[in-house]
Amino acid sequence: MHLSIVVPCMNEEASIPALVERLSQVVAPWRTQAEIILVDDGSTDATWEEIERARATCPNLVGLRLSANRGHQVALTAGLEAARGERIFMLDADLQDPPELLPDMMSMMDRGYDVVYGQRARREGETAFKRATAHVFYRALNAMSDVDIPRDTGDFRLVSRRALDAVLAMPERARFVRGMFAWAGFRQIGLAYTRSAREAGETKYPLRKMVRLATDAMTAFSTKPLRLATRLSFLSLAVAGLMMVYVLYSLVVYQTAPGWASIVLAIAAFSGVQLLTLGILGEYVGRLYLEAKGRPLYFVDEDTRAGAERAAADL
Ligand code: UDP
Numbered sequence: 001m002h003l004s005i006v007v008p009c010m011n012e013e014a015s016i017p018a019l020v021e022r023l024s025q026v027v028a029p030w031r032t033q034a035e036i037i038l039v040d041d042g043s044t045d046a047t048w049e050e051i052e053r054a055r056a057t058c059p060n061l062v063g064l065r066l067s068a069n070r071g072h073q074v075a076l077t078a079g080l081e082a083a084r085g086e087r088i089f090m091l092d093a094d095l096q097d098p099p100e101l102l103p104d105m106m107s108m109m110d111r112g113y114d115v116v117y118g119q120r121a122r123r124e125g126e127t128a129f130k131r132a133t134a135h136v137f138y139r140a141l142n143a144m145s146d147v148d149i150p151r152d153t154g155d156f157r158l159v160s161r162r163a164l165d166a167v168l169a170m171p172e173r174a175r176f177v178r179g180m181f182a183w184a185g186f187r188q189i190g191l192a193y194t195r196s197a198r199e200a201g202e203t204k205y206p207l208r209k210m211v212r213l214a215t216d217a218m219t220a221f222s223t224k225p226l227r228l229a230t231r232l233s234f235l236s237l238a239v240a241g242l243m244m245v246y247v248l249y250s251l252v253v254y255q256t257a258p259g260w261a262s263i264v265l266a267i268a269a270f271s272g273v274q275l276l277t278l279g280i281l282g283e284y285v286g287r288l289y290l291e292a293k294g295r296p297l298y299f300v301d302e303d304t305r306a307g308a309e310r311a312a313a314d315l
């Protein structure tokens with residue numbers, strides 16, 4: 001198998017027909033040497049039915065249905081584990097990332113690169129809020145982490161078998177796939193492109209999931225937030241020192257100490273700092289706990305490839 005294409009899909013019934021149509025044109029040059037793996041991430045709409053229907057027209061198609069919704073990054077991981085190709089291409093189901101870029105990425109890989117990632121030069125049809133938060137996120141992540149994670153890149157990329165095997169060898173449960181590829185190393189290069197608007201349906205990344213992805217990324221690729229506690233403690237000590245001088249001064253000079261307002265402010269400020277650092281600590285401890293449990297990332301409910309192979313064996 002030369003090429004695997006992996007697409008996580010959650011409630012994408014409206015996007016699947018156009019997706020399969022465009023992907024089958026893109027893989028046409030490789031014919032039987034290519035597979036398109038659509039991972040149904042516990043959809044509640046007709047995504048799986050659409051995948052099954054599309055298999056009739058596109059023989060390269062493999063459907064993988066997870067037992068429940070596990071999130072974009074885990075669905076992607078499931079598809080990557082199922083991929084058998086020498087080169088693996090991943091993109092979103094909503095066609096925001098143009099599959100037609102594959103030949104360009106292929107020729108860059110021919111020049112010896114292991115990872116060719118799409119870099120968003122422009123984003124169309126996304127809210128100003130989404131663009132602003134994404135902009136800040138990629139820069140903050142880079143400032144925090146010891147790994148150089150390319151800015152403005154999603155999971156849209158072409159990777160070699162050895163780069164993929166490196167990432168699949170990482171056992172962590174909190175998966176931030178683009179960061180894991182950056183960490184894996186090998187030769188990497190970006191390809192600038194314009195990210196278009198969603199083809200159909202609406203975003204599956206509400207603010208809640210965006211925050212989760214961001215905290216997963218931060219905690220998985222940096223321990224700097226933990227050091228924040230030490231820094232804040234020095235800052236609070238300095239402030240406390242100044243307050244002490246002030247209180248002693250007014251005791252000596254005016255024979256009285258200032259009243260409750262300063263006490264209330266001090267308690268509020270210092271307990272705020274304590275809760276913040278406790279919260280940061282909690283984020284790491286909670287993730288340690290999840291990693292320690294070592295549960296499987298996902299279960300496969302249905303796999304059309306297994307079904308097809310069984311049928312072939314019966315013949
Ligand atoms: N997705 C998924 N599981 C989820 C959320 C999203 O498999 O729990 C898929 C979704 O179907 C799409 C991709 O992840 O193929 C990216 O999601 P989306 O396009 O909604 O994100 P956005 O482009 O708005 O950041």
Ligand code: MG
Nearest residue numbers: 092094096198
């Ligand atoms: Mg999208």
